[in-house]
Amino acid sequence: MVQGWVRPQPHPPAVRGLTRAAAAWLVAVFVAVTAGPVAASAPPGAPGCDLAPLGSYWSADVRALPVHLESDAFLTTIGRDRDVHPDFGSGLWEGGPIGIPYTTVDADQSDVAVTFVYADESDPGPYPIPTDAPIEGGPDADGDRHVLVINRDTCVLSELYAAYPRSDGRWDAGSGAVFDLKGHDLRPAGWTSADAAGLPILTGLGPQARVVATALKTHGGIVADNGSAWYLSGVPDEQWDNDDLRTLRTLDGNVFEVVDASSLRADNDRSATITLPARSFGDDRITTAAELARAAFPEGSGTAVLANAFVAADALAAGPLAAAHTAPLLAHGP
């Protein structure tokens, strides 16, 4: 199955009228931030499981990636005039919650057998799926019927497509995939998954509608090769403001470009791992300055310059004098 990356172009997009998109493609958006500048992206119910670990392609910054040579062709095929469509929200639609729900279990959840239609591209299981796991669209839905389960103890994510529970606790499903959220392993090339492109669905979800656009611009969206044009997957949640989410439809295919994300992969089996840079910091600005001095002047220094770190005025011109002495600038205050 094919994956591609898209990012909105840097210029503000033109506002378009609303048109319903015909089913053709699906966009899985990873939302890296929740309610602020904190990158950690643990889902409610599984606080120890990061859906977007640093160094994985889920948290990668796509803004500097080169535009793919076939970008125009990709966008034309998906549909330049088709609007972005948040496929999740609050409330009910046709009797079911809007979006793809998930549940969490612990290590005591017993594994059950799942019988697959596409067994040759599914992880064989058994799967830790509870009998009452929520099904996309509700128990009587006739749509994709995804089931997503996170083991909050092991951070293993299990996803089923077209899932139907049996009365004995076992399940029937179209396909199934298991993802270790603590690893960087990619799904075997060519295998399907619940999103039909070898990607975990849940990793593409986040709780704050307003953040979606920023996340798309910074981290991009991953495009699967089937589904509906520019559809964004998400979990149903009563905290979604559907009117707010609907403003995403003012964006259409013209605002995207396809980027070449090949540099984000270490090889065909793993997303790239990136090492965090060195960092000097402490509990406050005074300690931070002291820690930076330790890092930058390991051989010591005969001179130091002291300035107030709470009032910028007098300290503004102190840097060059400290540098001329090959000396650290240390902090006083308040």
Place this chain on the structure above:
Amino acid sequence: MLTGRDDLPAPTAAVLTELGVADVVVAGGPAAVSDGVLADLRQRGFSVERIAGADRYETAARLAVAFVDVQGFGDRILVAAGEHAVADQQWPDALVGTPAAMAWSAPLLLVTPTTIPPATVAVIRDLAPQRAVVLGGPSTIDESLDAALRAHVTTVDRIAGSDRYATAVAIADAIGTPPGVVVLATGQRFPDALAAGPAAVAWGGVVLLTPSYPSAPVAIGAMEAWRPAVHVVGGPASVSDVAATSLAFAASG
């Protein structure tokens, strides 16, 4: 941390001892660092000198003279904004100027957005530089100041980007040699960048600024061009792990 006005903060005292510092230069007047702190330093055995003037401009002028005493003087001065229409927004261009000051043996002087204060004029007259390099765009220092500076120097150059992040990159680019190290600080709050300049110079590098999240695209572009080692100053609330990682990734090629 809350420290008494006359007490040297404990982390600062600890690192002074650890680095074997003998001489402490206090930058700023008693309102910034009290006489009690200087007494405390002397009691701890440090030799202490205060460099300060009546206001930030005179303080900067005296610091510039002290800079020239140590570093010598090239042919130019750096000019940065000492105040800004928005409170606490005057600092970015001055603080990222330290590596350029060292590269050109150019003392850093402060101006208001529209005037050259008398203390600054006095130092310019004493140094008689050929050139003045204005750090920052017209939103921080009015274009009329270029003409005012031309009364004292032959050439006035400006190094400016569209915002503080771009200005920091432009200053680093103007030095001419791609830096081997970038010290990365938040551009949203003043204190982390304060100590970054001397550290960057010690490493042979420059200072760049970024928002906490996401990182500044102009900084990413600089990282891709320079491929430097990256050292972040400040915690994840100042520069998020995602921003730090994306910049380090750009720098790693």
